Amino acid sequence: MSRQTNIRPDISRLWSTLMRSAEIGTTPKGGLKRLALSDEDAIMRQQFIDWCEQAGCTIRIDPIGNIFAERAGTDSDAKPILVGSHLDTQARGGRFDGILGVLAGLEIVRTLNDHNLATRHPITVVNWTNEEGARFEPPMIGSAVFTKQKSPDFAYSRLDKDGISLGEALRKTGFKGEEIVSADQFDSLFELHIEQGPRLDDAKLQVGVVTGAFGVRGFVIEIFGETGHVGPTPMPARRNALVGAAHVTLAIDAIGWAHHETGGKSTTMRIRAEPNLLGALPDYVEMTCDMRHPEEAVVIDMLGAFKTQIPELEARSRCRIVVKEGWSYGGMRFDAECVDLVRTSAKDFGYSTLELLTEAGHDAMHVADYLPTAMIFTPCEGGLSHNEAENVTLADIEPGVNVLLQAVLRRANRV
Numbered sequence: 355m356s357r358q359t360n361i362r363p364d365i366s367r368l369w370s371t372l373m374r375s376a377e378i379g380t381t382p383k384g385g386l387k388r389l390a391l392s393d394e395d396a397i398m399r400q401q402f403i404d405w406c407e408q409a410g411c412t413i414r415i416d417p418i419g420n421i422f423a424e425r426a427g428t429d430s431d432a433k434p435i436l437v438g439s440h441l442d443t444q445a446r447g448g449r450f451d452g453i454l455g456v457l458a459g460l461e462i463v464r465t466l467n468d469h470n471l472a473t474r475h476p477i478t479v480v481n482w483t484n485e486e487g488a489r490f491e492p493p494m495i496g497s498a499v500f501t502k503q504k505s506p507d508f509a510y511s512r513l514d515k516d517g518i519s520l521g522e523a524l525r526k527t528g529f530k531g532e533e534i535v536s537a538d539q540f541d542s543l544f545e546l547h548i549e550q551g552p553r554l555d556d557a558k559l560q561v562g563v564v565t566g567a568f569g570v571r572g573f574v575i576e577i578f579g580e581t582g583h584v585g586p587t588p589m590p591a592r593r594n595a596l597v598g599a600a601h602v603t604l605a606i607d608a609i610g611w612a613h614h615e616t617g618g619k620s621t622t623m624r625i626r627a628e629p630n631l632l633g634a635l636p637d638y639v640e641m642t643c644d645m646r647h648p649e650e651a652v653v654i655d656m657l658g659a660f661k662t663q664i665p666e667l668e669a670r671s672r673c674r675i676v677v678k679e680g681w682s683y684g685g686m687r688f689d690a691e692c693v694d695l696v697r698t699s700a701k702d703f704g705y706s707t708l709e710l711l712t713e714a715g716h717d718a719m720h721v722a723d724y725l726p727t728a729m730i731f732t733p734c735e736g737g738l739s740h741n742e743a744e745n746v747t748l749a750d751i752e753p754g755v756n757v758l759l760q761a762v763l764r765r766a767n768r769v
């Protein structure tokens with residue numbers, strides 16, 4: 355056991371920072387609405403910066419608004435270890451998703467300060483911009499720009515539903531930084547997060563050792579039909595785009611069912627029909643879809659299986675079906691050494707653990723392509739997340755936070 359295992363974060367202090375965060379953007383049902391780069395997000399960001407400065411950190415903000423708060427190390431050649439997650443939330447989100455990972459990073463810095471403990475590598479607490487994608491799509495855009503998977507200009511051009519661009523929102527909130535911060539400046543990343551699923555809570559296990567991520571494919575489907583009067587138009591003459599959408603939805607659902615025993619999932623999750631009027635046959639539908647599987651190769655097969663069905667779906671619906679833009683992330687396994695630090699730290703505390711893959715998207719998945727990365731999950735009540743009722747107790751999070759501190763300390767002091 356490490357000589358530092360007796361150092362524990364102050365969980366009640368962490369809890370009070372979480373409860374202060376829960377006051378910023380509170381919804382009537384006790385959750386949070388703190389959309390990326392909204393006024394509420396700006397208040398929370400400033401609160402986070404104030405806390406980090408009070409803890410002696412140096413703040414850097416990059417051009418996409420990611421905030422990096424660094425506690426210095428003793429070795430000027432050693433690169434900082436990133437610890438963090440996101441402070442933005444869904445429109446009807448909870449109080450812990452993402453927020454726990456950022457504020458636990460702050461608590462680590464405060465704990466090391468309390469014990470006057472220096473680390474060889476610096477420790478940098480990070481808040482990624484627009485993780486949720488609830489205001490600007492796609493999600494996880496801050497970490498995508500950080501890792502150069504997306505350009506800043508692409509990110510700035512993203513529009514919210516009111517037509518405000520992410521670039522404008524960055525300027526309006528004052529969070530368009532000028533520091534050039536990139537993945538090659540860092541050593542590794544540790545992200546603590548609530549599980550957002552029920553496996554830990556159901557099994558009453560304390561710590562999720564996240565070994566990697568599901569492969570994810572997102573894509574947009576366009577369906578082209580022809581409009582006409584819903585009365586006189588004979589059935590054989592119709593090309594109703596919503597009928598095409600129905601066939602597509604069922605086909606995609608069936609692919610999820612065909613793979614569900616090995617963990618596969620597929621979803622049509624959003625639809626827009628035109629002209630969307632009484633009395634008119636719909637001539638256009640845009641749908642957004644998502645497929646996930648633990649194995650990257652299988653999610654590729656699932657998407658392929660859908661594409662091969664398109665001619666048949668077109669024939670049945672008499673519509674033209676086009677698979678448009680897509681995105682992909684995940685499908686990787688996290689860094690073996692960093693994951694092992696999490697595993698052995700949990701074991702040294704005697705915690706019960708579950709090794710699992712993350713099924714949700716996280717910034718760590720972007721960063722994992724560039725830096726040694728690991729994630730730690732804490733249980734959350736009933737696995738409920740992206741919901742105002744999302745909940746954890748202090749006892750739920752304490753083991754994960756202890757493990758985070760130990761794993762980061764061991765990484766930060768390795769020779």
Ligand SMILES: [Zn+2]
Pocket residue numbers: 440451452485547
């Ligand atoms: Zn999250």
